[in-house]
Amino acid sequence: xxxxxxxxxxxxxxxxxxxxxxxxxxxxxxxxxxxxxxxxxxxxxxxxxxxxxxxxxxxxxxxxxxxxxxxxxxxxxxxxxxxxxxxxxxxxxxxxxxxxxxxxxxxxxxxxxxxxxxxxxxxxxxxxxxxxxxxxxxxxxxxxxxxxxxxxxxxxxxxxxxxxxxxxxxxxxxxxxxxxxxxxxxxxxxxxxxxxxxxxxxxxxxxxxxxxxxxxxxxxxxxxxxxxxxxxxxxxxxxxxxxxxxxxxxxxxxxxxxxxxxxxxxxxxxxxxxxxxxxxxxxxxxxxxxxxxxxxxxxxxxxxxxxxxxxxxxxxxxxxxxxxxxxxxxxxxxxxxxxxxxxxxxxxxxxxxxxxxxxxxxxxxxxxxxxxxxxxxxxxxxxxxxxxxxxxxxxxxxxxxxxxxxxxxxxxxxxxxxxxxxxxxxxxxxxx
Ligand SMILES: NC(=O)c1ccc[n+]([C@@H]2O[C@H](COP(=O)([O-])OP(=O)(O)OC[C@H]3O[C@@H](n4cnc5c(N)ncnc54)[C@H](OP(=O)(O)O)[C@@H]3O)[C@@H](O)[C@H]2O)c1
Numbered sequence: 278x279x280x281x282x283x284x285x286x287x288x289x290x291x292x293x294x295x296x297x298x299x300x301x302x303x304x305x306x307x308x309x310x311x312x313x314x315x316x317x318x319x320x321x322x323x324x325x326x327x328x329x330x331x332x333x334x335x336x337x338x339x340x341x342x343x344x345x346x347x348x349x350x351x352x353x354x355x356x357x358x359x360x361x362x363x364x365x366x367x368x369x370x371x372x373x374x375x376x377x378x379x380x381x382x383x384x385x386x387x388x389x390x391x392x393x394x395x396x397x398x399x400x401x402x403x404x405x406x407x408x409x410x411x412x413x414x415x416x417x418x419x420x421x422x423x424x425x426x427x428x429x430x431x432x433x434x435x436x437x438x439x440x441x442x443x444x445x446x447x448x449x450x451x452x453x454x455x456x457x458x459x460x461x462x463x464x465x466x467x468x469x470x471x472x473x474x475x476x477x478x479x480x481x482x483x484x485x486x487x488x489x490x491x492x493x494x495x496x497x498x499x500x501x502x503x504x505x506x507x508x509x510x511x512x513x514x515x516x517x518x519x520x521x522x523x524x525x526x527x528x529x530x531x532x533x534x535x536x537x538x539x540x541x542x543x544x545x546x547x548x549x550x551x552x553x554x555x556x557x558x559x560x561x562x563x564x565x566x567x568x569x570x571x572x573x574x575x576x577x578x579x580x581x582x583x584x585x586x587x588x589x590x591x592x593x594x595x596x597x598x599x600x601x602x603x604x605x606x607x608x609x610x611x612x613x614x615x616x617x618x619x620x621x622x623x624x625x626x627x628x629x630x631x632x633x634x635x636x637x638x639x640x641x642x643x644x645x646x647x648x649x650x651x652x653x654x655x656x657x658x659x660x661x662x663x664x665x666x667x668x669x670x671x672x673x674x675x676x677x678x679x680x681x682x683x684x685x686x687x688x689x690x691x692x693x694x695x696x697x698x699x700x701x702x703x704x705x706x707x708x709x
Contacts (some may be wrong), residue, residue: 283680285345295585427566
């Protein structure tokens with residue numbers, strides 16, 4: 278006879294209903310494989326009368342948080358509400374009452390992960406949150422278990438499906454940013470307010486969790502350079518295509534001499550790099566381990582069933598563990614420096630784009646300003662803007678330079694008489 282595991286679930290939204298559907302669909306398989314049966318006994322939502330795309334037969338649905346927290350017969354609590362409160366209070370209370378907890382809450386874990394882990398350790402109860410980083414991609418467990426032989430020396434990730442969908446449409450169909458965003462909304466890949474996604478904040482939250490997991494330490498949001506995709510244009514994609522690059526919103530963690538680089542920004546990467554082939558809403562995490570070398574995990578970073586797949590796996594992991602229980606978003610031994618390199622001190626090769634008046638000498642004038650800021654030009658080319666008299670686009674690639682110098686040079690160039698609007702920089706990463 279299968280051992281019954283009773284679950285209390287907070288939230289029956291996109292992920293919560295996905296979880297119900299997987300629990301219902303995998304009953305027989307789980308019993309045969311592991312001799313356990315998951316039973317969602319209680320769920321807490323805002324509106325219990327709402328119709329939901331899942332069979333809730335046998336689940337007691339209410340708005341009363343304590344119906345789950347006070348129930349000593351429940352074996353495990355699942356938090357799928359999202360946001361800070363009441364999710365934080367729910368997780369703390371459940372752990373304090375001796376219940377293992379599974380969550381998918383990236384916003385909360387990015388901010389309070391270390392605190393939650395301390396509580397889990399004190400309570401000697403597991404806290405697992407696989408779905409908080411790459412949706413259905415099993416990255417945290419892979420790092421924790423399968424890559425335990427490695428020191429991870431670099432992490433490069435596409436961890437926001439909305440922006441990857443938008444960038445794919447801009448690249449493959451030549452759409453403008455707003456046209457691509459509209460299609461993302463129509464297909465359910467962008468929220469009504471897309472700011473968290475398109476400005477890179479969602480990816481930065483996941484990078485904080487990933488960094489804490491791989492590198493150890495705690496990284497405030499303010500330490501992470503975060504730039505989104507809303508300033509990208511068709512011209513930038515045409516330039517990238519012509520020069521053998523793809524443009525991806527990357528979340529990067531890198532070890533530099535005595536500091537870490539943690540950054541989220543659009544990046545020109547070689548078209549032949551595995552990350553360049555990650556299309557549409559897919560996510561991917563590309564790692565370098567000192568023993569395994571390069572490894573990439575790719576899959577759906579969001580959605581009902583993909584995300585619930587990771588939540589379900591955490592639940593089964595907890596229920597089938599026989600060894601000492603550990604938390605899943607834990608601090609690795611701090612082999613890496615913990616100081617985050619200020620964005621200004623970072624170095625990169627850059628693609629710079631300026632709108633200029635088509636007059637003799639303008640390229641030389643811009644190159645002179647760059648030179649004054651210790652920036653050397655690798656290539657520069659100008660072309661007229663179609664249908665706009667005497668206005669040109671100037672594309673410049675500069676050798677590896679310090680970000681502060683590049684920003685100061687752009688600010689100076691923007692003030693020249695023969696430039697228009699604001700210069701744009703996009704970082705180039707040839708060796709990821
Ligand atoms: N959706 C994804 O693809 C995805 C991917 C990765 C991670 N996640 C994470 O998974 C979590 C859940 O996301 P989701 O997309 O499933 O959210 P959602 O569709 O908005 O569902 C949230 C659920 O929580 C309930 N809820 C919200 N506030 C509540 C409160 N104060 N008290 C009681 N119940 C409350 C809602 O109840 P009602 O239904 O009655 O309103 C709803 O059932 C979030 O942390 C999110 O970041 C989601």
